[in-house]
Amino acid sequence: MPYIPHTSQEIAEMLSVIGVDSIEQLFNEIPPELRSDGLDKIPSSRSEMQVQRLLTEKSMQDGTPLCFAGGGAYEHHIPAAIWEIATRGEFYSAYTPYQAEASQGTLQVIYEFQTMIASLTGMDVSNASLYDGASGLGEAVLMSVRANRKAKSKRILMPATVSSVYRQVVETIVKHQDITLDIIDFDRTNGTIDICKLKQQSEPFVALVIPQPNYFGCMEDVHSLTDWAHEQGAMVIGLVNPVALALLEAPGNWGTQGVDIAVGEAQPLGIPLSSGGPYIGFMACKQKLVRQLPGRIVGRTVDLEGKSGFSLTLQAREQHIRRSKATSNICTNQGLMATTTTLYLAFMGRDGLQKVAASCVQNTQALIELLKTSPGISFPFGTSVFHEFVITLPADVEQVIEAMAEEDIVAGINIFQYYAQDGLENALLICVTETKSTEDMAFFADTLNKVINDLTGGAQ
Amino acid sequence: MTQLNEAVIEDKLIFEASDFTRKSSSLAPDIDVDTVAKSLPEHLLRKSDLQLPQVGELQVVRHYTSLSQKNFSIDTHFYPLGSCTMKYNPRACNTLAQLPGFAGRHPMAHSSMSQGIMSCLYDLQNMLMEATGMKQVSLTPMAGAQGEFAGVAMIRAYHDHNKDDARTEIIVPDAAHGTNPATAVMCGYKVKELSTNDQGDVDIEALKAMIGPQTAGIMLTNPSTLGVFERKIKQIADMIHEVGGLLYYDGANLNAILGKVKPGDMGFDVIHMNLHKTFSTPHGGGGPGAGPVGVSGRLQPFLPVPMVALKDGQYYWLTEDELSLSIGHLSAWMGNAGILLRAYIYALLLGREGMQRVAEFATLNANYLLQRFADAGFEIAFPERRASHEFILTLRKEAKQYGTNAMDFAKRLLDYGFHAPTTYFPLLVPECFLMEPTETEAKTDLDGFVKAMELILEEAKESPEVLKQAPYTLPVRRLDDVKAARELDLNYYQSHAE
Numbered sequence: 001m002p003y004i005p006h007t008s009q010e011i012a013e014m015l016s017v018i019g020v021d022s023i024e025q026l027f028n029e030i031p032p033e034l035r036s037d038g039l040d041k042i043p044s045s046r047s048e049m050q051v052q053r054l055l056t057e058k059s060m061q062d063g064t065p066l067c068f069a070g071g072g073a074y075e076h077h078i079p080a081a082i083w084e085i086a087t088r089g090e091f092y093s094a095y096t097p098y099q100a101e102a103s104q105g106t107l108q109v110i111y112e113f114q115t116m117i118a119s120l121t122g123m124d125v126s127n128a129s130l131y132d133g134a135s136g137l138g139e140a141v142l143m144s145v146r147a148n149r150k151a152k153s154k155r156i157l158m159p160a161t162v163s164s165v166y167r168q169v170v171e172t173i174v175k176h177q178d179i180t181l182d183i184i185d186f187d188r189t190n191g192t193i194d195i196c197k198l199k200q201q202s203e204p205f206v207a208l209v210i211p212q213p214n215y216f217g218c219m220e221d222v223h224s225l226t227d228w229a230h231e232q233g234a235m236v237i238g239l240v241n242p243v244a245l246a247l248l249e250a251p252g253n254w255g256t257q258g259v260d261i262a263v264g265e266a267q268p269l270g271i272p273l274s275s276g277g278p279y280i281g282f283m284a285c286k287q288k289l290v291r292q293l294p295g296r297i298v299g300r301t302v303d304l305e306g307k308s309g310f311s312l313t314l315q316a317r318e319q320h321i322r323r324s325k326a327t328s329n330i331c332t333n334q335g336l337m338a339t340t341t342t343l344y345l346a347f348m349g350r351d352g353l354q355k356v357a358a359s360c361v362q363n364t365q366a367l368i369e370l371l372k373t374s375p376g377i378s379f380p381f382g383t384s385v386f387h388e389f390v391i392t393l394p395a396d397v398e399q400v401i402e403a404m405a406e407e408d409i410v411a412g413i414n415i416f417q418y419y420a421q422d423g424l425e426n427a428l429l430i431c432v433t434e435t436k437s438t439e440d441m442a443f444f445a446d447t448l449n450k451v452i453n454d455l456t457g458g459a460q
Numbered sequence: 461m462t463q464l465n466e467a468v469i470e471d472k473l474i475f476e477a478s479d480f481t482r483k484s485s486s487l488a489p490d491i492d493v494d495t496v497a498k499s500l501p502e503h504l505l506r507k508s509d510l511q512l513p514q515v516g517e518l519q520v521v522r523h524y525t526s527l528s529q530k531n532f533s534i535d536t537h538f539y540p541l542g543s544c545t546m547k548y549n550p551r552a553c554n555t556l557a558q559l560p561g562f563a564g565r566h567p568m569a570h571s572s573m574s575q576g577i578m579s580c581l582y583d584l585q586n587m588l589m590e591a592t593g594m595k596q597v598s599l600t601p602m603a604g605a606q607g608e609f610a611g612v613a614m615i616r617a618y619h620d621h622n623k624d625d626a627r628t629e630i631i632v633p634d635a636a637h638g639t640n641p642a643t644a645v646m647c648g649y650k651v652k653e654l655s656t657n658d659q660g661d662v663d664i665e666a667l668k669a670m671i672g673p674q675t676a677g678i679m680l681t682n683p684s685t686l687g688v689f690e691r692k693i694k695q696i697a698d699m700i701h702e703v704g705g706l707l708y709y710d711g712a713n714l715n716a717i718l719g720k721v722k723p724g725d726m727g728f729d730v731i732h733m734n735l736h737k738t739f740s741t742p743h744g745g746g747g748p749g750a751g752p753v754g755v756s757g758r759l760q761p762f763l764p765v766p767m768v769a770l771k772d773g774q775y776y777w778l779t780e781d782e783l784s785l786s787i788g789h790l791s792a793w794m795g796n797a798g799i800l801l802r803a804y805i806y807a808l809l810l811g812r813e814g815m816q817r818v819a820e821f822a823t824l825n826a827n828y829l830l831q832r833f834a835d836a837g838f839e840i841a842f843p844e845r846r847a848s849h850e851f852i853l854t855l856r857k858e859a860k861q862y863g864t865n866a867m868d869f870a871k872r873l874l875d876y877g878f879h880a881p882t883t884y885f886p887l888l889v890p891e892c893f894l895m896e897p898t899e900t901e902a903k904t905d906l907d908g909f910v911k912a913m914e915l916i917l918e919e920a921k922e923s924p925e926v927l928k929q930a931p932y933t934l935p936v937r938r939l940d941d942v943k944a945a946r947e948l949d950l951n952y953y954q955s956h957a958e
Binding site for chain 2: 001002003004005006010011013014015017018019020023026027028029030031033034035036037039040041042043044045046048051052054055056057058059060061062063064065067069071072073075077079081083085087088089090091092093094095096097098099100101102103104105106108109110111112114115116118119120122124125126128129131132133134135163165166168169171172173175176177219221222223245246247248249250252253265272273274275276277278279280290296297298299300301302303304305307308309310311313314315316318319320321322323324325326328329330331332333334335336337338339342343345346347348349350351352353354355356357358359361362365384386401402405406410413434
């Protein structure tokens with residue numbers, strides 16, 4: 001019996017201790033009319049060998065294409081040691097560290113994670129992680145409203161340069177809290193927040209969200225935006241890519257005061273693309289907001305002999321204590337992913353992360369150079385970007401993506417589907433990280449040219 | 461000896477082993493950072509310090525390997541944490557979910573490059589529908605609490621769609637998980653707490669008194685968090701439905717009934733499942749989880765997206781384009797897809813026969829353990845009742861007689877090499893241990909656990925101080941939680957700034 005170690009003699013002994021004749025009798029409190037043993041539509045048990053064969057076939061069916069898509073999920077090199085260590089049973093099969101003395105491994109890792117995230121974002125404190133970047137942004141919005149209970153406004157300024165999938169998730173999460181998400185338009189010439197339209201805001205608002213780099217790969221003028229929002233008496237939520245923070249200023253140092261809450265997706269730090277999850281949201285804030293943070297937090301303390309140790313702390317914010325008055329309904333964090341992220345940052349170190357970031361920037365500019373000579377391709381927002389950029393194509397973007405897929409290339413993301421009203425016809429969002437070689441980029445450019453040529457009948 | 465130990469990285473924080481003059485990483489590309497940085501807008505560049513540790517590769521490996529050894533885990537210890545279903549996580553699930561085609565797939569890859577993963581998710585949806593008796597399943601919620609949120613949001617969407625806006629209350633039993641009331645509030649509802657009778661069942665009279673046109677729904681766990689099956693579930697379902705409310709099933713305890721009784725047949729309209737419990741995906745030190753939701757026909761239009769659908773032999777993402785009343789997206793893409801994949805692999809390995817054995821042996825182990833504890837003189841919270849997959853033992857007698865509370869027993873258990881059961885939950889039972897042995901534990905381990913508790917009981921009688929000072933054999937002695945909360949130290953660099 002898979003995973004059940006009982007011998008028939010043991011079963012007999014156990015039943016006799018309980019004082020019943022059969023296992024079936026143990027279910028005698030379930031009303032018989034509700035009973036149903038039918039799992040007919042579930043296939044019969046298979047051996048590990050059979051399952052391995054089936055899953056290998058399925059994974060090969062999806063292949064290992066050359067990936068130039070980003071948009072919130074990024075392919076980076078993952079050092080081999082990371083998952084070897086993260087999947088050690090002691091990390092992989094432990095649970096939330098309720099018994100702190102028996103969980104010092106997990107707790108210290110999370111304390112180190114919190115320290116690294118605070119350092120990366122330039123903030124005072126971090127929590128132990130959230131589900132992913134998108135839901136993390138939702139939690140940041142709720143937190144900003146919570147921290148401003150006295151304010152009449154529950155209005156959030158949400159730039160259109162924030163990923164539209166992120167905006168959709170935020171909307172789902174905050175829908176029932178009377179929070180208004182007002183979309184701020186972007187400048188058509190450079191792909192960043194339209195400052196003029198932003199400054200026309202006359203009604204009060206609780207917080208401004210600032211993405212850096214933004215969804216189009218462009219860099220927002222974070223310092224003046226942060227100062228402007230603070231002058232209006234509002235909070236600032238910085239939505240940041242952790243790899244970019246190796247080179248771009250930390251949100252804790254944006255403008256004169258820095259942002260109030262920094263949030264983002266830590267998947268680029270050692271977590272495989274894996275169809276979108278499991279990923280890990282991170283959230284850090286100023287000290288004065290620490291009691292408003294959602295989710296788990298680990299603190300350093302001492303044991304009764306005065307030795308340093310770690311435990312879950314500030315639990316009075318959480319659902320298992322506060323129930324209906326908790327800061328969030330979040331129970332678990334993304335423990336294993338926090339472990340992975342911590343391992344990644346420890347292995348890469350400051351120098352390593354800077355090199356990864358620089359390599360992304362360099363490769364992105366290299367591909368841009370190649371594409372500049374491609375007939376019919378234009379760069380609506382220019383080319384001053386971090387590691388993603390938008391091009392518009394002289395052919396149907398969906399057809400281009402499909403044709404590139406036939407050449408085993410994930411060409412990028414069709415963002416026309418999200419920005420159809422914004423004149424971004426046939427726009428493609430492309431990402432280049434350190435994983436791409438010169439040959440990969442040349443292959444991409446050549447294939448794209450060929451595909452466009454085929455689709456336009458050589459008109460380009 | 462102490463001095464020697466302190467020189468070793470294992471006992472330090474990674475930051476204490478860092479030296480910024482060290483250049484050892486072979487893991488990053490070889491590139492001149494300053495040259496590249498010059499190509500970025502000068503005023504946006506990072507001017508603040510980037511304090512990340514600079515440590516050699518072997519030293520990092522050793523540091524975290526050593527930290528891992530300070531953990532209890534399923535792979536190393538019996539872990540009877542009630543309500544958490546700490547069962548064996550088969551290694552095959554992890555190995556196969558990390559195959560390159562799965563691990564490397566970008567969430568926006570074209571559907572022609574995604575038929576493999578989509579077929580897995582589609583099959584998982586169908587298997588979960590069959591296991592729970594629900595009409596349709598959406599896999600996207602990323603944890604149990606998010607599944608709860610999705611479920612209550614669907615209840616709200618249903619009432620809103622019917623323009624039934626007088627329904628402002630959600631009923632939650634006093635024994636429920638804290639996530640239940642917290643979720644109801646996130647969805648804009650008032651929480652009405654429902655009492656439990658001395659047999660561990662819902663107080664039907666109290667329920668009668670609180671339902672009406674203001675009732676949006678009720679959230680129930682069955683078997684309940686008290687470890688007993690709610691026998692009047694059908695009557696409760698009828699009562700709620702009669703006043704126009706809906707029933708939410710918290711799937712935390714699904715392991716107890718898998719293949720025996722289905723939430724759909726009990727009358728539930730919406731359920732969430734904790735795949736990290738029943739379907740054995742890793743607990744990972746506290747996540748990631750996966751909390752798919754299943755619904756009856758009337759809530760089908762409101763399911764969160766995306767889901768996987770099949771048309772003309774091709775799998776595709778079903779989105780709000782087809783499901784216009786959906787409560788929306790809960791994650792950027794397909795939730796914790798890699799965790800869903802592990803659950804799918806587990807389900808294939810178990811098959812239908814294996815799934816039925818889950819509830820059988822989880823229940824056998826729990827009832828055996830209960831009887832052994834009763835025989836050893838411990839007080840069972842609901843002695844008249846059959847245990848489900850878990851049960852509650854109360855140490856109130858020991859607390860009174862010897863001054864040793866449940867936490868003291870819990871900490872002493874660690875010294876004996878057993879992870880403690882859930883303590884002080886549910887809040888209704890004083891000095892309680894909620895114990896869930898799961899089906900994958902062998903009789904000999906259960907016997908060893910009982911033996912340890914017997915020894916600790918002897919210690920409590922003879923020298924209660926031994927318990928109150930425990931643990932002794934772990935990397936740290938009992939920790940000062942009050943200090944942790946009063947003198948916050950959450951960030952090494954902040955707390956150790958020169």
